[in-house]
Amino acid sequence: MVVVEIFIWFGEDWGAVSFVNLRVNGRSIDVPAGAPLLVSLERSGVYVPHVCYNPSLGAIQTCDLCFVEVDGQLVRACSTPVREGMVVDTETPRVTSVRKAAMDRILTNHNLYCTICDNNNGDCELHNTVARMGVRNQSFKSKPYPVDSSNPFYVYDPNQCILCGRCVEACQDYVVNEVIRIDWSLNPPRVVWDNNSPIGQSSCVSCGTCATVCPVDAIMEKSMIGEAGLFTRIKPETRGKLVGALKRSETDISFYMLTSDIEAKLRSTQIKKTKTVCPFCAVGCSFEVWTKGRKILKVEPKSESPANGVATCIKGKFGWDFVNSPERLTKPLIREGDHFREASWEEAISLVARRLTEIKHKHGPDAIGVIATCTGTNEEAYLAQKLARAVIGTNNVDNCARYCQAPATTGLFRTVGIGGDSGTMADTEKADLVITFGSNTAEAHPVWAGKLKRAKKLRGQKLIVVDVKPHEMVGWADLFISPHPGTDLVVVNAIAKHIVDQGWEDREFIEKRTVNFEAYRKELEPFTLEYAERVTGVPRELIIRAATMIHEARSVCAIFAMGITQHQNGSETTTAISDLLLLTGNYGRPGTGAYPARGHANVQGTSDFGALPTYLPGYERVDNPKIREKYEKAWGVKLPMTPGLTSTEMVDAILDGRLRAMYIMGEDKVLADSNQQKVGEALSKVEFLVVQELFLTRTAQYADVILPAAASLEKDGTFVNTERRIQRLYKAFDPPGEAKADWEIIQMVANAMGAGWVYTHPMEIMDEVAGVAEYFAGVSYERLEGFRSLLWPVKKDGADSPLLYTDRFEFPDGRARFHVPKWIEPLGSTTQYDMYLDNGRVLEHFHWGNLTWRSKGIRELVPEAYIEISPEAAQRKGLKTGDKVLVKSRVGRVVAGVMVSDRVSSNRLYIGLHGQGDDAVNQLTGDERDPTSKTPAYKELPVSVEKLEGEYERRAPLPVSNYRHHVKSRVSQVGVKVEEKWSRADYAQVKG
């Protein structure tokens, strides 16, 4: 099973732990206390063969190769912790004999035909172990199970499976999807999905972690097959014949091993491995991407990937088809009447510069707005805001945080002073209690959800879920609170009031580290249990229980997402959550703090690096004369002092004539902003629109000039994940056609407007940032080399800040502020609009789907957006799965298929964000916004639903291959159940 302590230990500096002394093969060595013997031996340069142990997964104990003698007894080195004075022998005749027998057993399960195996890339753990042990022959026994290729992304070949159980460990205890296990009762045993279902009809979520950790070619990415090897593009039947013939004549495999080693070396000339960071959500998964030319062979996360270890989700592992989509923009396009024509870069940039300059001169710089992309790099965000401020002369610059997490930033600025997560995801794993507010973590941030599920399953961490939707995490929760939509603030304040009423507040923390408690306490008075029950619909017992759980926990983390922020009171609710953490002293210690779960890969960084209307890089205010002076000196220009327009206000400003031009980078505003019709009208009306994009998106279709941009794999730079973790991404290959990296394009525009920038690499941009923004003073590409990362603020000497507020809060006096949140009544349902439409992500798609719709496999699993409706509501409305409905709001209408589901309840409906046509949700959303952050209240959406009559094909919107149909078939277990293997009659258990 996963040994969490070992995993945590593994990442630590050897200098920071105590040591014990061992005698290994007659030699004295010092190793860190508590470490597994196997790791200690490896790190001391003593080779011990193994194929089932993995640093992220811990000891599995299935391969039996790592036996050593400790004080004369045979033990598995993977599961034996070191202790002082241990006498270890790794090469005795008994050890050698046991290992040989173990390898013989493994090789009965796996046919070595490495030269024509796509896993033979120099890193096949079985191949390397066979070679290292000097094995010269094998006795392979075929298993009577066919290859399962029913999943769109990976295959399972039982005949090559060595039953090491890594995939089981990964699925059960690492990402904790609980789909895969080994059925030891079968003859021969095999890995099974659910209750031995085909993978394509199982509850597998296609996260691909099983394929990542498989040490052989048993579970393999389809994108590797026939591509990785020089001679592997062979039909399976031909391969079978060749292998059969050669293996029959074989008396000694050493020559085959030699040829396959040579061939593996040759492969390395055509396969490139590039470290990158995932471009989807903000968990910040890092991995190596394997490419052959422009072909993406596979994504391989590593144990040293700081945010994710070996975990990925379906999008990060398999959702990369968009990079090589034939629909990529490859040349600049200029509008000519009702169509676009291709143009040279010179012509396009010249036109952009000329028109922006004309508008600036005629209407002033504030007549122009700039939107920076949240999937661009930090360096690109920095240049986008520098273009707006230093070249155009406006603070009208914003990014997609406005649509999602700006209210969270507001709430944290008000109370603790830094608009970012208080600690790392590791803190949320360590906490005694985690409360998620409005976060469908398992679908929106699946790798983070895996960490929470692991902490719950293996360590008994407590979990409270506050959400309108009974999503997957509810199944893991100790307490589920489901308030009426938009009333979370009342729940939070009622919990806080109950804590105060019971005298459970942390008096010492409040007195020493906060101000304004009395005003806060007074404002809590109306939030009685009765009031909360009436307004939120949450029974008072649940509020009391939540307060009690917080009181009893030594450390509490609050994770909150768009279910909280996308309401009129988004800023207020996040403030209330932060207040609650202050009230209970849950800041500044490991396992505590507030964690806004950011949405886009670099939405945190795009804000951090200054693409905000009120802040320069590092959250330094534009209306602070001293700050402005610093940047004016650095940039050599006079800077505007008035805070600019937010992205949502820019739409209003176009319609009322204040804004005449927009430069939108990597943001599909038509689909992303609320009230699609209004946004469309604004973009039709704006005098000049530049869109910088990968694709001809709905927004780009309104443009006057479209500039083709590079994808993340096609450029260097850095991202900041939700933890404030800065990580490098490296260029894997060039952009297609004439497309360019955003930073290059922005520089071309700036220079055409007279800027005179001379950046030749993003590293130079980061160096400039480090010179001006205090939070990034110690950030450099050198310190971020490979998988290294830094969590800002980073001091000049490179010391970073994984956990905030350990000594002081980010206010002049170092004390946190209780801020009294204001209660804003949400939009409620009416007689006409009697249902409530919740909306958000689905696991497989990313937001509006511009990237994920282009993945064939994802399209296959989720081919359309659909309305989920509860069985009771469906019955009431006369609806069945497969019907189509017309959903109307005060603003617009949507047509979508129906799926009756127990993932929604009462009069609540759910639709994914990924619809782009008649099913695009923002045709329904209106103009209500959080008055502070100006974030649209996307989730306050009363609607009516009526069945669409007439002729259309009635079919379930989700195919049978979608995991949602099968989740009830999951079989939960801890570990691989190796004891069942040991108890089989055909297993000669090694006696220690």
Place this chain on the structure above:
Amino acid sequence: MAKPTARVERKAEEPTLDLDTLVKQFVSRQEAFNEFMDVIQLLHERGILSALKAALERYEDLLGVLADWLNSMGTQSPANLLELVNTLTKANIRGLSSIISAASKGAATSGNKQPPSLEGLLKSLEEDDVKRGLWVVIQVLREIGSSSLE
């Protein structure tokens, strides 16, 4: 008022070959280019290019034929090949170079004389150099024999 449009009029693809670069590369590596072209010409004249092209086009078929042949009864080629390779890998033929050198010398010497009589051959067996040579050959044969049993 800009209406949204997805219509793009694309120019016909222009050749992407940069002739200047190609000429420069050719001039700087002219000798190598000439030799390369000679090789190509020879491969073409001997029909090897055509054979290779055909083999690549019929790659799967050829592999299939090969696999069938390997699978047919009585074919010992892979086993023999592997046996030979493994035997050569294991055989410890130290000083092979000096033996080859000595053999060459002996061959050269013998080429200058009349063939010996049977009596002469028997007398030669008494010479120390001949005894040592025979002993080396016997040792090599012994190693090959014992390796083949493993």
